[in-house]
């Protein structure tokens with residue numbers, strides 16, 4: 145855990161490299177830096193789907209950094225806000241399908257928290273779509289890949305996040 149409360153990435157997506165711009169046209173910020181999206185993934189479904197995608201050598205956007213969580217119910221608003229405050233341009237939460245959380249209601253809690261953070265961001269003039277929630281099953285790697293690519297597309301279409 146870093147000092148800001150956000151865990152260091154547990155793993156990089158398959159094929160992710162430091163060099164931006166080779167894949168995924170959204171990786172380079174207009175200011176020259178690399179865009180970053182922190183993906184908080186539940187161990188049971190989203191991370192398993194990411195792992196399967198990596199084993200199938202599916203390329204993911206180089207912008208995405210995975211953070212392994214036991215359940216999305218453990219993702220707090222502070223995790224999401226800290227990710228943005230510490231340099232990420234977007235943060236996503238990826239968990240089990242609704243009704244299929246292995247800890248019963250964790251993903252419903254995460255959905256509520258993401259909505260809360262979106263409202264908070266909007267109230268201070270930050271695009272709420274910088275934080276998103278996605279759900280999927282462990283056996284659906286394409287859905288995970290589609291989620292991170294969608295997030296990469298959206299974040300790439302936004303200006304860099306300005307911080308005070």
Ligand code: FES
Nearest residue numbers: 186215239245250
């Ligand atoms: Fe996957 Fe709770 S275990 S969201």
